[in-house]
Amino acid sequence: MSAESPEYAVGVDLGGTNLKVALVERRTGIVRQTSFETDADEGPEHVLDRIADGVDRVVHDESIEGVGIGAPGIVSMDRTTVSHPPNIPGWKTVYLPDQLGKRLRNSGLPLEAPIVAENDANVAGLGSAFYGAGRPFDSFVMVTLGTGVGGAIIVGKRLFRGTTGGAGELGHVSIDYEGPYSRAGVAGAIEAYLGQKHLSHHARHQLLSRDTTLHQTAGRDLTDVTPRRLHASAVAGDVAAQELLAWAGHKLGVLLGSVVNLLDIRKFVVGGGVSNAGDYILEPAREALKRSVMSSMSEGVEIVREEQGNDVALLGAARLVFETLEDDS
């Protein structure tokens, strides 16, 4: 195929709530995309039908080279199975080439076309590396601040996957051996500070008796405090909200300092919903990072925000296909 011909793949972002599907052109990025509710409660067969529907919707007369899926849960080392995604009840282990493949053959996908999956944070990292804020970096760590805290380690434009493909679980790295617990039961895991519910919890407790506009927007007892409301208050000049976000950013910076010292990877790309609070979190993170990095590795340390939002997940999922084909050829 000449360098001029377009090359297409489909990227899928499988969330517990929303399912997004995009047609991606290798060089130019997303051509078109669609999104609908996952209806996870209706079970895995239904979810797989939905993915196939999505592929049908976004592919018109293009010829696609495969389908890549970013999924929560555990993905096998060969990227063909997704096991126990939280938020999709009844989904045990799904072998995608069969169970999704049979649905996609109807829409003309060639039998040998790869259908591959990768952990959702990992596809975001891959998308950022090729289409997002990670493009200038050969190696970097992607941090996704959302419901949970996810991560991806990119080394030489490839995912570092570890022994079984589980690498990158940044959210479950501890910054305090006596700290609060993450979902996975890890004391002082960064997710226990910056995960969406955890951040709200800390805000509720730390700001309850503070003078803050959040008492108006999030309820007198701050029952409805969210990262979004915290950010809105911070932007409006609310010192208490600013301080809480800075408190969280400090924790992030300490974590990233440890990552630099351990891996000598000095670039960080931060995405996910909570990252919308931007510099209210990232500036304190940069300050703490600077203090937590050994002087021999301080040069070039940098935190940037992913500006492409969740599109990087769709782009990275499609990138899985191109990468698989490159590796096979």
Added chain:
Amino acid sequence: MSAESPEYAVGVDLGGTNLKVALVERRTGIVRQTSFETDADEGPEHVLDRIADGVDRVVHDESIEGVGIGAPGIVSMDRTTVSHPPNIPGWKTVYLPDQLGKRLRNSGLPLEAPIVAENDANVAGLGSAFYGAGRPFDSFVMVTLGTGVGGAIIVGKRLFRGTTGGAGELGHVSIDYEGPYSRAGVAGAIEAYLGQKHLSHHARHQLLSRDTTLHQTAGRDLTDVTPRRLHASAVAGDVAAQELLAWAGHKLGVLLGSVVNLLDIRKFVVGGGVSNAGDYILEPAREALKRSVMSSMSEGVEIVREEQGNDVALLGAARLVFETLEDDS
């Protein structure tokens, strides 16, 4: 060269106090070794002379393929320079192929033979991977508990080196963002608990008013408490000493749990002088590790002790030579 012919390289372990040099045969390991005082105070030229003396001593009529050096300080990505090793005053940046090379040509080393260096903890990791407790593992993390706490990340039998070759500084990973400081100024860095001086400091403070035999062996004020004395007391049934070592082991386990979650590398080899305290540190570490690892990555998690002692550094230094020649061929 046939599989039967012996292949030789020299490994050097350059410490601030002692300098060790060994002739290593690729398959069988150390043939002979020598050790003398580094006399670091006499400056870098003297130290380089000493290394050349050592090579002369251990090489008899064998033909060697190169010289590998494990050094404290910063090693360049191409492994040819060593900069600012702590404990060797006046050593700025030494370009080994020239400055050591000219000394070794006299002893018949071919002009093209590699003279390469690597960080001291990294050579220990490499030595363990090929000649020590790391042999069964494709990927593992080496932890050296000595004056400081060092580390090496082995992935697929190769060192993971990061952007500039600085990766593996496990001692400066934080387990408490408000904890005590390491030499590098990192709050709660594991070295600030388990580094030799730090461990003695914690023992002095935590055990001062405890009923312990250390008051006899380490002075009434515990001024002379050392990891070795702690271990001896623990072996003799001293509960206070046992508890202090368990306290330190717990910290190590938390750290290693974070490493598993981040890298999905599940095997650890622990070496260095402080590791002589063995299971008094490692059992509590195993317990804490188990609790700090996500359930999806708990299978096969293991901490083993390096039984080869400091020889792994000499073996790993020689391994650098064989690896360089393999990569070039």
